Each structure stands twice: as structure tokens, then as C-alpha cells.
Amino acid sequence: MDNAELYSKNHRVQFDEATFVLENYINAIKWKNGDSILDVGSGSGEVTMEVLAPLLPHDFGKLVGLDISPEMVNHAKKQNKNPKIDFIECDIAFENITNTVQEKFDHIFSFFCLNWVQNQKQTVKNMYNLLKPGGDMLLAIVTKSTNYDIYESMVTYTKWSKFLMNSEEYISPYHHCTDPEAVYEKMLVDEGFEVKICREQQRFMIFSDLSELRNSFIAINPFVKKLPEDLQPTYVEDYMKELYNFNYFHRLDSGEIVLKIPLRICTVLASKP
Template identity: 85%
Template structure:
């Protein structure tokens, strides 16, 4: 997931889902003059700059995009033209996060990032400490997805298992949970958050054809670039064979054939007292 150019060209799903969340839940955010905002998992920056920033009050003080990938942050910095927006490299799950970022924010947003972080307890603690008293946060966390199923399946291939020994690090900690809402809400409450919303919903990624689907899946695939170069194309072929095993072809109302991939996401609105 360090190919910022590829990710930037294939981020429509990210844009669509962030837009959906903000349109439906941003009214729960309590704004005031001079607010500071943190976007966790800002990636190549498009969601931060094109989706989130236009919805902020005109008098916000600053918006900081945070991402673990230096390549993503460098790409976002190059595209950014707004002096009130900045991007930094930081691991939100780090136990020593104050060495990288030691300031407080009025609001935290995160769209499809926290499902990649394995240390959930530390991450919740970090978000609590990054918020000012009275601050709030709106999060979207993928809890179950075909993508995670494919990662697990590929890791079981004798051909790939020796290369994908850490595949569990890229699967949502909630992928096999029967009640992710209860688990995540307990994490928040135990840290001191007041939870307003913690709700899992069924959503769908819709692609016009297999090419669009392939490009999107490869844009977020963490394994391809870690493989020997001479094996990468073979891995992609096997990866797409796994995709074909799921019958996600649907005829939409327009009578066009499209690919409709289901996933589940937990939306969270919480405040720090």
C-alpha cells in the first residue's frame, strides 16, 4: 500500500465511502471557531483535501493528515495547495506516538484506516490523548471484507505462504468477530470515551468491470511489492483467481453488468469528556 501514484488513481471507493459517512454523520460533530482537525490514515491525501476539508467551517485553524507511509505523505504534500492543511508521517498505533506528534485536536476523523492497525488498545489510547477535553471523533472501520478472506486464502497457498508469513497484520482485528460493535465500544468506554454511535452496517463496493476492480484491489494490496519481482505477475494472477471464486456479478437497474462486493463497516461517533 505504499504505491501512492497507484492508490491516488484508484481511490474512488475511498472517496465514495468517506462522502457517505460525512453526509450521514458529520452533523454530530460540535464545531467552534478556530478548530483543529486530525485525519488519521490520510493516504495520498485526496479524501482529506477534496472530501473532508470542504465540509469544515471556514474559520478552522488547521487540518492535519496523518499516515504511516512516507510515500503517501510525500504525495499528499505535493498535491496540497491549502496553507491550513498539512500531512505528517506517524503510526497511530505506536506506543511512543508523542515522539512524532505531541499536540491536541478538537476533532479526529478516520476513514478505513484503523482496520489495518493491530494494536487496537494503544490506538484508542492514542486517539484519546490526541483529543482536547470536549473533543469528538468520527471513525469508519472495516470489520469484515472479502479482501481479508482473500489475504487469508493466499497465505495458505504453498506457493505463497513463505512470502506471506505476516498476512494477519493486514486483516481487520474484527474480521472474525461475531459482535464487533460491542468489542469496539468497550474499548472506547474503558479508555474514557462517551460513545454516541457505534454501529456496523452492510455496504457495497461497486465496480464497472474487472479491470477497475483489479486496479482497486492492487492499489491497497500490501504484498505485491514485497514479493520478488519475477513472481509478482504470478501472484496477481492467483489473487484474481481468488476474486473470481466470489460471485459478485450483478445486473443493476440500468441493466448493465457490474461487480458488487459486500463489506461491513463500523461507524463510530464518540466524545472525550
Template identity: 35%
Template sequence: MNRAKLYSSASEMQHRDAAEALSRHVGSMTWLDDGSESVLDVGCGSGEVTRRLLLPVVPATGRVVAVDASESMIRFASVRHRHPRLCFRAIDILDPDMRGKFPLGFRKVFSFFCLHWVREQRIAMKNIYDLLVPGGEALLVFLASSPIFDVYQQMAAVSRWSKYTKDYENYISPYHHSKTPSQDLKTLLSDVGFHVAYCETRERIFVFDGLPQLKDAIKAVNPFLDRVPKDMHEDYLSDFLHESKKLKAKVQISNGKLSTKYELFEVLVKRVKQ
């Protein structure tokens, strides 16, 4: 997760899905007439989506704070995407003092392809709720399920790789095995206090042009690769691709291209209480 430069160049899927979610939901959000919006981006990663997609939809007098738990991602983003209306900070959404760090709160919170990494969903959603001022809104986009999580589980059962991946459950979406992911998430959001305007999963397909592109995408987000000795990286990636090909219902290979099916949450919520 700390391979910021690689992630920045190998995140086409995330960029596409974030752009589509913004185009669907930004117009239904309530924006201040004077444009003085305070905006938080949770899990900004290397900063591409924040700078290229989110900042342009924020009114010209608004400001964006982008946070990520990875200090190396924040260092990269701070240099690559410097802008007078954009600030990057290394902060984890699970921080117990999130509101203390931002006492004025925010009118908008966005998060793209981050929250599926968070096992403690209630804490994260409560922190987002607390960070919003009354009337504030949040747009959250993250994986409900993905074949990559199945492969993590399969690789953990392979003796050669199991010692590096024993904690694989910490790196799959909490909703991956749920039969009712949307309802599970709606219930949690309502319990936290949100008014849920929209909470659905969308089935998505992304086509990788070839194995090099797929390998880069895997390397950019795989949480176990740093644990594997470097001289075994190619073997690990080869086995990873081999396991991926077994998921024929979710992964298809044709003419040298690989397509993968996954389910993506799109969530629009509002804080209505003091």
C-alpha cells in the same frame, strides 16, 4: 500500501464511503462558534479524502493536520494537496509519544479506511483519546470485514504464494472474524474512556466496472505485492481474482462487473473527562 499515485486514482470506494459518513455525522458534531477548530486526520494516505472531503467541512479558520505511517504517501500528499490550512506529517498512530508530538491536542480527530490495518487497537484508540482535548470528538470509519481479507487467508494457503503471505493475519481487520464486531469495539472504546455516541457496522456494496478497475484497487492496497517478484505479479493477481470468485456470498460477477459486499464501521465518540 506505498503506491501513492495508484492509490490516489483507485480509491473510489473509500472516497464514496468517507463522503457518506461525513454527511451523516458532521452535522451532529459540536463546532466552535469562532470556527477555530484544530483537526487531525489519522491515516490520510495519498490525501484525496483529506483535501477534497474533510477540509471543506472544517470552518474557514480551522486547520487540519494529516498523518500517515507511510513516508511515500505523505510526500505525495504534500505535493499534490498543498494548502495553507493543511499540513501533512509522517507519523504512525501507534507512536508512543503522539501527545508529545501534539502537546496542544485537537478538538476533532477523523480517520477514514485506516484503522483496520492496526492490530494494536487499544493503543491506537488510547492515542486518539489522548490527542483529543476535553469535549473533543472523533469520527472513525474503517472496515469491520471484507472479502479481501478472506482472499489474503486463502492465498496464504496456496503453496506458490504462502512464503510471501505468512503474516497475512497482520493485514486483516481485528474484527473480521468477530460475530459481534460493534459490541467488541464499543467495549474497547468505553474501556479507553470514550463516551460512545454511535458505533455501528453498515453493510456496503461496491461495484467495480471491470477487471482493470478491480486490479488497480487490489494493487493499490495489497500489502504483499511488493514481496512478489515483478515477473510474477500478473500470475499473483490472476490467482487473487480466482480466489475472489470463490466467495460467492460476498462477491458476485455479472455482465463483466464485479460487486463486493463488506461491513464498515462508523464510529462517533467524545472525550468528556479531563
């Protein structure tokens, strides 16, 4: 997850899904001149700079990408050419976040980051505190994914279990939740948010190029770098075998064979009174 170069080259799915969410929901955001925007979990920065920024009003004031990884933040800073965009290193679940991020924002966006955060209540509290009164936020949170199933399966491998300690920390808190919409909406309401949308839906990651599939999954896998270097290729092979066992192969009308991998995403639109 901290390999910014690898992630930057292999995040087409995240790019496409963030585009889908923004195209369908950004018109519900209430804009005014000089708005400040926070993108939580900005990663290597491309989604912030190339997907989110072009959809903002031309007169927005500032766009800040926040990420827990110093490598990701450094990569994003090096790529950024827009003086109205900046990137900062911070953990969105940090208990004293307002000591680190002292400004308030008119809007918060987050795409496929919050599913990595275990302390969901603190995160919701922090986002509330980082918003100005009247501010709003648009979030996309992965609730269920084949990735998480594979992480859980590989912990049972004798040869990998000793390297995959605390694997539950990398699985969405909602992966085994029967009603993630209700759970997340209650957290928002309890914190004081007005919830306009909290909707889980089925989406698919589609790959026809198996090399892209392999690289994409390695780019977001949090365990590869925890392994001794000589064992990493074998781990990746076992990981891919687990994925193929799900048999997500589909033949399109054109005759092309693709892997159509399901995941569920909860889209949230909420505002601070």
C-alpha cells in the same frame, strides 16, 4: 500499500465511502471557531483535501493528515495547496505518540485506516490523548471484507505461502469477531470516551469496469511489493481468480453486469469529556 501514485489513481471506493460517512454523520460534530482537526490514515491525501476539507467550517484553524507511510505523506504534501492543511508521518499505534504529535486536536476523523492497525487498545488510548477535553471523533472502520478472506486463502497456496508471512497483520482485528460493535465500544468506554454511535452496517463496493476493480484491489494489497517482480503478475492473476470465485456478479435493471462486493463498516462517533 506504499505505492502512493497507484493508490492516488485507484481509490474511488475509499473516496465514495468517506463521502457517505461524512454526509451522514458530520452534522453531529460540534464546531467552534478555529478548530484543529486530525485525519488519521490520510493516505495519498485526496480524501483529506477533497472530501473532508470542503465540509469543514470556513473558519477552521488547521487540518493535519497523519499517515504511517512516508511515501503517502510526501505525495500528499506535494499535492496540497491549502496553507491550513499539513501532513505528517506517524504511526497512530506508536506507544509514545505524544512525543511525536505534541499538539491536541478538537476533532479526529479516520476513514478505513484503523482496520489495518493490530494494536487497537493503544490506538484508542492515543486518540483519547490527542483530543482536547470536549473534543470528538468520527471513525469508519472496516470490520469484514472479501479482501481479508482472499489474503487468508492465498496463504494456503504452496507457491505463495513463503512470501506471505505474518499475513494476519494485514487483516482487520474484527474480521472474525462476532460482535465488533460491542468490542470496540467497550474499548472506547474503558478509555474514558463517551460513545454516541458505534454501529456496524453492510456496504458494497460496486465495479462495472474490471480494470478499475483490478487496479483498486492491487492498490491496497500489502503483499504485491513483497514478491519478486517476476512473480507479481501471477500473484495478481491468482488473487483475481479467488475474487471471481465468490461470484459477486449482478445484473442491473439496465442490463449492465457489475461486481457488487460486500464489506462491513463500523461507524463510530465518540467524544472526550
